[in-house]
Amino acid sequence: MTGGLVENLETASVASEADLNREAYRKLLDDLFERRRAARVGGPDAARRKHRERGKLLARERIDVLIDPGSPFLELADLAGEGLYEGVPPGAGLITGVGTIAGRSCMIIANDATVKGGTYFGMTCRKHVRAQRFAWDNRLPCITLVDSGGAFLPDQANIFPDEGLFGSIFHNQVGMSADGIPQIAVVLGACTAGGAYIPALCDEVVIVRGQGFMYLGGPQLVQAATGELTDAEALGGATMHSRVSGVTDHLAENDAHALSITRRLVAELPASARPRRTQAAPAPALHPAERIYEIVSRDARKPTDTRAILKCMLDAGELQEFKAEYGNTLITGFGRINGHQVGILANAGVLFTESALKATHFINLCCQRDVPLLFLADVSGFMVGREAEAGGIAKAGAKFITAMSSASVPKYTIIVGGSYGAGYLAMCGRAFRPTAMFMWPNGRAAIMGPEQAATTLALVRRQIAERNGQEWTAEVEKAFKDPIRREYETFANAYNFARNLWVDGVIEPAETRDVMTLLLDIASRTPRRETRFGVFRM
Numbered sequence: 001m002t003g004g005l006v007e008n009l010e011t012a013s014v015a016s017e018a019d020l021n022r023e024a025y026r027k028l029l030d031d032l033f034e035r036r037r038a039a040r041v042g043g044p045d046a047a048r049r050k051h052r053e054r055g056k057l058l059a060r061e062r063i064d065v066l067i068d069p070g071s072p073f074l075e076l077a078d079l080a081g082e083g084l085y086e087g088v089p090p091g092a093g094l095i096t097g098v099g100t101i102a103g104r105s106c107m108i109i110a111n112d113a114t115v116k117g118g119t120y121f122g123m124t125c126r127k128h129v130r131a132q133r134f135a136w137d138n139r140l141p142c143i144t145l146v147d148s149g150g151a152f153l154p155d156q157a158n159i160f161p162d163e164g165l166f167g168s169i170f171h172n173q174v175g176m177s178a179d180g181i182p183q184i185a186v187v188l189g190a191c192t193a194g195g196a197y198i199p200a201l202c203d204e205v206v207i208v209r210g211q212g213f214m215y216l217g218g219p220q221l222v223q224a225a226t227g228e229l230t231d232a233e234a235l236g237g238a239t240m241h242s243r244v245s246g247v248t249d250h251l252a253e254n255d256a257h258a259l260s261i262t263r264r265l266v267a268e269l270p271a272s273a274r275p276r277r278t279q280a281a282p283a284p285a286l287h288p289a290e291r292i293y294e295i296v297s298r299d300a301r302k303p304t305d306t307r308a309i310l311k312c313m314l315d316a317g318e319l320q321e322f323k324a325e326y327g328n329t330l331i332t333g334f335g336r337i338n339g340h341q342v343g344i345l346a347n348a349g350v351l352f353t354e355s356a357l358k359a360t361h362f363i364n365l366c367c368q369r370d371v372p373l374l375f376l377a378d379v380s381g382f383m384v385g386r387e388a389e390a391g392g393i394a395k396a397g398a399k400f401i402t403a404m405s406s407a408s409v410p411k412y413t414i415i416v417g418g419s420y421g422a423g424y425l426a427m428c429g430r431a432f433r434p435t436a437m438f439m440w441p442n443g444r445a446a447i448m449g450p451e452q453a454a455t456t457l458a459l460v461r462r463q464i465a466e467r468n469g470q471e472w473t474a475e476v477e478k479a480f481k482d483p484i485r486r487e488y489e490t491f492a493n494a495y496n497f498a499r500n501l502w503v504d505g506v507i508e509p510a511e512t513r514d515v516m517t518l519l520l521d522i523a524s525r526t527p528r529r530e531t532r533f534g535v536f537r538m
């Protein structure tokens with residue numbers, strides 16, 4: 001009787017914990033949806049109106065017409081550039097993502113001409129380059145919907161001089177082409193100066209009569225440079241390029257016509273490879289994905305039960321665990337997502353020598369068996385202290401990093417909680433070029449947590465103050481630590497990572513299975529890449 005009462009009370013308190021977590025997550029989702037909504041709108045009302053009055057479809061409408069009706073569009077980096085440029089909505093004037101055209105997965109890259117004439121800011125360049133890298137890694141045809149004034153001239157330092165910026169778009173195009181990645185450009189508006197090389201470097205170019213223009217220098221520039229008087233149509237119009245210069249290949253009458261020609265061109269591409277991995281019959285997860293909102297701890301100081309999350313993500317909630325009894329601050333094992341096999345590495349505490357060795361062994365296995373890796377990061381870092389150092393944690397961590405970095409199977413990273421320091425790196429951080437990397441809205445990442453950063457810097461500062469005979473009171477320490485804590489919290493925020501393109505996007509936990517299904521499907525059609533491991537420090 002008494003036992004029953006205790007049990008009931010426990011259930012009640014567990015339920016309320018779940019309710020509180022769900023309530024906290026609801027606010028995070030509202031925030032995500034609001035940011036996405038701002039990104040979807042595009043440029044200001046007046047610019048959108050002007051665009052429509054010219055008989056053009058908005059950039060997102062073009063994508064809707066281009067992809068197969070009712071098929072999903074997995075948008076990448078939709079929040080890149082958020083708040084970085086005055087008057088520019090999230091997305092940096094470019095839409096990138098994977099869509100299905102005539103049954104074929106393609107990378108779609110579309111300028112939004114309603115945002116500063118579709119010009120390229122530094123972030124726009126980086127986003128375009130990232131989309132190309134994604135297409136290249138996954139061997140996706142690249143379809144570019146061009147409507148852009150080229151470089152946003154005031155931002156030239158972030159566009160022009162370095163690797164990874166505008167010039168890299170061309171460099172990638174050439175490399176992708178040599179590697180057999182089909183590239184099609186559709187010129188639906190302006191295509192000016194350096195930007196004109198984007199279509200010129202494609203396999204096939206579609207252009208719209210009276211609407212698409214391509215030139216290395218516009219009429220004003222030509223007049224300034226040579227004194228020649230000309231207009232846009234004569235200088236770089238669709239008819240001239242299709243009949244005289246041969247710069248374009250297909251002449252369309254309007255947006256819809258151009259997009260229908262493009263669909264036909266994609267349909268005529270050689271078929272994509274068949275999946276090279278055996279896919280099991282898809283099965284739903286053990287628990288609905290929404291259950292994740294009850295599990296993710298609303299308090300960063302309280303750990304989240306990663307195993308419970310896996311039950312909401314994997315088919316039938318099944319994980320064939322590897323070394324379940326060893327190094328258990330890292331969960332490793334094989335599971336399936338909608339029938340696609342993945343090797344999971346998920347944190348369940350601080351990384352110790354044993355967990356790092358286990359990760360190394362498991363990654364080695366996955367490479368041998370050609371199984372893609374999914375890193376679910378929620379880690380405060382590697383264990384520190386005399387015992388850990390004496391136990392050789394540095395060489396165990398080095399083995400983990402060598403295995404993860406060398407692995408040539410597709411790698412995916414999702415930051416599902418806090419991801420800090422070398423733990424962030426070992427769990428396939430951005431520097432290790434995961435095939436795709438996302439954060440959940442509650443995700444955070446930084447060199448260390450806000451409290452540790454404030455305390456470390458305060459200890460250094462205190463030593464200096466004492467050396468100089470200055471007073472170091474509790475008040476001085478508080479005034480010193482508060483702004484550092486705040487700065488670290490702001491930095492670690494998922495949207496800071498999305499804004500700076502340090503991740504490919506912020507995704508809802510509940511959509512993670514769908515996103516992974518699409519990614520695993522396209523990766524399964526890429527050729528196997530043999531892994532060559534670097535030297536393992538023994």
Ligand code: COA
Pocket residue numbers: 113115116117118119148149150151152153154190192193194218
């Ligand atoms: N750099 C910076 N800002 C630019 C720009 C550029 N290259 N091209 C356009 N803009 C800005 C405009 O100043 C305007 O800003 P605002 O919204 O704050 O007023 C906005 O983009 C829209 O320009 P607008 O000319 O009104 O739009 P449009 O649709 O009629 O024409 C273009 C768009 C791109 C065809 C036209 O602006 C143009 O020809 N720009 C110059 C392109 C060029 O020479 N680029 C050289 C790159 S190396």
